[in-house]
Amino acid sequence: MIKITQWIVVCLVLCVSVGIAFSQGLSPPSNVTAVDTPNDDGSSVTIKWDAAPEDSGISGYQILRRIAGGGLEEIGEMLPAGTTTYVDATIEKGNVYAYIVRAVTETEATVDSNETAPTTGTDEWFHTGRIPLFVAMLLFGAAIVWNIYDARSGKExxxxxxxxxxxxxxxxxxxxxxxxxxxxxxxxxxxxxxxxxxxxxxxxxxxxxxxxxxxxxxxxxxxxxxxxxxxxxxxxxxxxxxxxxxxxxxxxxxxxxxxxxxxxxxxxxxxxxxxxxxxxxxxxxxxxxxxxxxxxxxxxxxxxxxxxxxxxxxxxxxxxxxxxxxxxxxxxxxxxxEPMLLGSLKGQDWGKVLIFASLVLGVLLELSGVNWITTLLQRVG
Amino acid sequence: MRRQVPLILCFVFGVVMMLTQFSPHSFSQGIYEEVLSWALIISPFMLVLGTVTLIQTHVARIRRRTEHWQYSFIIFAGILLMVVIGIPFGPQHPIFVWLFNNVQVPMDATMFSLLAFFIASAAYRAFRARTFEASLLLVTALIVMLGNVPIGDLFWNTVLSGLPWDNGLSDTKQWILDNPNLSARRGIILGVSLGAISQSIRILLGIERSYLGGGD
The missing domain is CATH 3.40.50 (Rossmann fold)
Incomplete structure (x- = not known):
């Protein structure tokens, strides 16, 4: 008798939750993707989804994770409404993970997204976001080294x-x-x-x-x-x-x-x-x-x-x-x-000329409505 | 050989540590963390070296009866007291903490507070309007100082209330800090960064080796 009563209560709660969800037109988070976070040591996965409309009634999101072959588990705290990205930095290398983004309303009604494709974290050997910095370092280093060895010729x-x-x-x-x-x-x-x-x-x-x-x-x-x-x-x-x-x-x-x-x-x-x-x-x-x-x-x-x-x-x-x-x-x-040391000073000046030229070019391009150089520098920063 | 080995080590570790900044791979980050932890090994040696040198210096002062040699006993008393309490009972012992909070901290605070008077005396010399540049500095400093205190804007908004904009002093101060001041600072920072990189390359290539102990 008690079991039957418990089942009726559970069914009622579910019906009420689903009813509230549908009455508010609550739709599941869309376009949910989980990919290996770029430029890291394979210790995280980034989950992204589309922003819900402002009147969707969603008050927050909860991320659920499934390790291949296992059950779903909640990870992290409840995310505020408006969030569209979550980085799961608690993964273990070698495991395969799938994610679900659960939208939650103020009345605790929930609706789950589709499960993402399985993904895993991978080690990256090179930080692609630092390519401009690496190139600048190589150029500047080359300028200094070239001037150092050029100075050996005895030039004043x-x-x-x-x-x-x-x-x-x-x-x-x-x-x-x-x-x-x-x-x-x-x-x-x-x-x-x-x-x-x-x-x-x-x-x-x-x-x-x-x-x-x-x-x-x-x-x-x-x-x-x-x-x-x-x-x-x-x-x-x-x-x-x-x-x-x-x-x-x-x-x-x-x-x-x-x-x-x-x-x-x-x-x-x-x-x-x-x-x-x-x-x-x-x-x-x-x-x-x-x-x-x-x-x-x-x-x-x-x-x-x-x-x-x-x-x-x-x-x-x-x-x-x-x-x-x-x-x-x-x-x-x-x-x-010492001539070789003086050569390094000249190389240093070349670096200054390069930076100054970039500044002038950046200002001119910004004034012309072209902002790729500013974007590039902001990415490096 | 005495010089080659340090130079080779400097080059290898310098290049490896530089490359780890461009590789997020756990292997390269592992190397980075490992080498940093090696550097920590130096700390205990530093402590021993510092203590030994300090003791040597003050023993020599006492032995030679140099000027104010008596103060060297205070150094030894201080070292001894902190060691006697600190080593057996740890740095959280109430007496150790009391000594730190009531001797070291007030003395540090006393030195730091001298800065206020030194700033005043330095500002007095710097702001004497003898040249055009010094006058410019004086005017700018007055604007920034008055813009930083509430009385500046109070003065502006009451005495100069006829002017078309409010809070002129704090706005002008902010403009000075955000534009000419920040531009100059960034110029200096760029120069410093390029200079540091240039020096690092000289050291990595073994061209500048005076840090190893003078000439060749």
Whole structure:
């Protein structure tokens, strides 16, 4: 008797649900497709369906999944109305999946789409969305490599004057005349940071000159690995100049890893030792102005350089010379004047010309109503 | 040989890591993750190296009685205290947390707060209207500063209420930030990116090798 009652209740509920669904004209999600998500490691499937009309009464969608040979299971949360795409990132490689999109109304009535064709996730070897970026990288890389090897022929390469680098000798000379030290600050970057590497190569050139002039060079480091590399570099510079006796390892030391503790330590050194020249080269954050203003207050000649564009205004304001962005990377080349390195600078300029030409072409095409270049750049972005 | 091996390793790993950025395949992403985890191995060495160097530096200072050598004892006391509490009881121990929150954090905050005064002194020097450029900078800075505070628009909408548009200062500020300022920033970012790529290629090809310790 109880079973019969249960069956009647279930049938009634079903009839009411179907009746409500039909009374509201609820139609199943159409054109439901499930495909392997492009440009991924085969760990997801993308399900798409057509948008339902606004007055369809659908309040959301629930995705159901069937692993080949198994039953249906609900996956994920209920999706809001208006959704037309769902990425199932919970699949296992090798399994075959089919999907159903279930439309749900506010009254909990449901209607299911047709089951999609079985699909599976596959590993992609190449990200097709990054082809433009890859081509641009190859072109730019080729331009640099070609110019580097072209420079070996001994051609004269013009490099514009960079006042900040012209002043390096002046700063070292001033420190030597005053009998004071030079303080070289590498910033907060780690050894893998491009700006830190650029800064270390500049330091190598500065160390050659301080070795010649026997000017004390003090380098407080924030990273012990950077400190080890810098010690090796400076030692090699002193050896190259034939002054290994003038090298003092204790002048290159680890201070602290804390950002403001480092700033406090360097500021303390500036106030106590009053170096005649301060180099602030590398990656800086909020401490940049604290360091630069303290250096300014002690009357040191300051040469700064950073790739942190947010800190540039502070350094430009407080320092005598500032290497802006790319000038930091060009510095080691500029100071060493090695032909092959100069060639890379020329290749870099070719890249700038390419970008500038793309910008001009893009603006002209946009003004003419043609927007493929903008679309391409947006895709890459 | 001492130089060739690092240069070859640098080239191979540099190229492989670059290519993994263009391949979503689980094999290449596996390599990427694996190499990154290798890099993490350096961290414990870094900690040991940093501690040893710090101790060496301050022992030398005390031994030579250099200026303010007494402060080196404070360094040792600090290290010892945090190690004695941190290693047996862990960094969540109330005393460890209390020391961090009541010593380290206020000292950091003190240094950071100095920035406000340094900004004022730097701005004073930068905004002295001695040249056309400095005057331009001064006017722009005034607009941006006033546009950032409610009193700027209050002034504009009351004192200059006869003008045909409202909230002129904040609108002008936004225009300055969105157009000339952003254009200049993007120019710098493009230059920085090209410079970094160029430097990376020089390092990968072994042309720039000063990071290995000077000349050849």
């Amino acid at each position: 390469i013009f490099v514009r004057r960079i006042p900040g680098l012209e002043a390096v000798d002046e700063a070292i000379g001033r420190a030597t005349e005053m009998g004071r030290s030079i303080l070289y600050v590498l910033g907060l970057g780690g050894v893998s940071g491009p700006a830190t590497i650029a800064s270390m190569t500049i330091l190598g050139q500065v160390a050659r000159r301080t070795a010649d002039y026997e000017t004390p060079l003090r380098v407080p480091c924030r990273d012990p690995i950077v400190m080890s590399v810098v010690r090796e570099m400076v030692k090699a510079s002193y050896l190259d100049e034939g002054r290994p006796d003038a090298y003092n390892e204790e002048n290159i030391f680890y201070l602290t890893s804390g950002q403001f503790a480092y700033a406090a330590g360097v500021d303390g050194m500036m106030i106590r030792e009053k170096p005649a020249a301060v180099f602030l080269q590398g990656t800086f954050y909020a401490e940049s102005l604290i360091l630069a203003e303290t250096g300014n207050s002690i009357g040191a000649i300051q040469i700064a350089g950073t790739d942190s564009e947010h800190q540039l205004p502070f350094l430009i304001t407080a320092c005598d010379y500032t290497l802006i962005g790319e000038e930091l990377y060009a510095a080691s080349t500029y100071l060493s004047r």
